[in-house]
Amino acid sequence: MVSTGDAAPTFTATVGTSDHEPFDLDDHVGDGPVVLAFFPGAFTPPCTNEMIAFQERADAFADAGATLFGISADSPFSQGAFREEHGIEFDLVSDMAGDAIRAYGLEIDIAELGLHGIANRAVFVIDDDGEVVYDWVADDPTNEPDYEAVLDAVESAS
Numbered sequence: 001m002v003s004t005g006d007a008a009p010t011f012t013a014t015v016g017t018s019d020h021e022p023f024d025l026d027d028h029v030g031d032g033p034v035v036l037a038f039f040p041g042a043f044t045p046p047c048t049n050e051m052i053a054f055q056e057r058a059d060a061f062a063d064a065g066a067t068l069f070g071i072s073a074d075s076p077f078s079q080g081a082f083r084e085e086h087g088i089e090f091d092l093v094s095d096m097a098g099d100a101i102r103a104y105g106l107e108i109d110i111a112e113l114g115l116h117g118i119a120n121r122a123v124f125v126i127d128d129d130g131e132v133v134y135d136w137v138a139d140d141p142t143n144e145p146d147y148e149a150v151l152d153a154v155e156s157a158s
Contacts, residue, residue, distance in 0.1 A: 001104070001105030001106070001137065002103075002104045002105060002124065002132055002135060003132065003135045004132050004133060004134060004135050005131065005132065006131070006132045007130055007131060007132075008025070008029070008034075008036075008124065008126040008130050008131065008132050009100070009103035009104060010024070010025045010026050010029070010130075011024075011025055011095075011099050011100040011103055012024045012025075012099070013071070013093045013094055013095045013096075013097075013099065013100060014076050014093070014094045014096075015076065015091050015092070015093060015094070016070075016074070016076045016078075016079025016080055016082075016083065016091065016092035016093060016094045017076055017079070017080045017083075018076065018077055018080050020076055023069075023091075023093050025100075028067050028069075029126060029128070029130045030128050030129075030130075031067065031128075032064075032065035032066055032067060032128065032158065033064065033065060033066040033067070033125055033126065033127060033128075033133075033153075033154045033157040033158060034066065034067050034069070034125070034126040035054075035061065035066055035067070035068045035069065035123065035124070035125055035126075035150065035154060036069055036071055036100075036104075036122075036123065036124045036125075036126065037050065037051075037054060037068065037069065037070045037071065037122075037123050037145075038070075038071045038072065038100075038101065038104065038106050038119040038120065038121060038122045038123070038124075039051065039070055039071070039072050039119060039121055040072065040108070040110065040115065040118045040119055040120065040121060040141050041072055041073070041074060041115060041118060042072060042074045042078050042079055042081075042082035042092075043078070043082055043085075046121070046141070046142045046143075046144065047072070047121075048082075048086060049144060050121065050144050050145070051070050051082070051086060051088050051092075052086055052087075052088070053144065053147055054068060054070065054088075054090065054147070055086070055087060055088050055089060055090065057147055057151060058089060058090055060151055061151065061154060064151065064154045064155045064158050065154075065158045066125075066154040066157075066158070067090075068090040068091075069090065069091050069092070069093050070088070070090065070091075070092040070093065071092070071093045071095055071100055071101075071119060072092070072093075072094070072095065072118070072119055073094075073095055073096055073098060073101060073117065073118045073119060074092075074094060074096075075094055075096060076094040078094075079092040079093075079094055080092075095119070098117050101117070101118070101119045104122065104124065106119045106120045106122050106137065107119070107120075108120045108141065110141065120137060120138055120141050121137075121138040121141045121142075121143065121144070121145070122135070122136060122137040122138060123135070123136045123145045123150050124136075125150065125153040125154055125157055126157075127157040128157075133153055133156070133157045134149075134150065134153030134154075134157075136149070136150070
């Protein structure tokens with residue numbers, strides 16, 4: 001599992017819209033702190049709460065120079081509908097292949113919901129040098145991160 005002090009694994013995926021725009025983490029590292037918020041699945045109550053909470057703090061993250069991304073194994077279409085329904089303005093990244101999820105050591109199954117190979121809830125802050133300067137991984141995927149601690153890490157990395 002990736003932790004503070006590690007070089008952040010880079011990856012490519014798809015931006016969560018119907019346009020299927022490519023996403024490459026390398027394109028964002030070096031432009032201020034990057035926040036990667038992995039979540040199990042769009043439209044589930046804890047994930048909805050988390051992404052809305054990040055949206056409510058989006059201005060504070062932007063003021064600190066950070067770029068915020070939500071990442072899940074959902075399809076770009078699902079993520080696009082999720083963003084639209086909940087007014088999420090930051091990009092969501094579709095990792096249907098699970099490359100980023102595995103690279104960060106976050107792959108879990110929630111068998112009772114029929115979900116396999118999805119992301120555990122986790123947040124990483126990456127600095128301009130590509131180093132992880134903050135990591136949080138949920139003990140239970142229904143737990144949410146400490147949003148103020150994430151913002152503090154971003155401000156320290158700015």
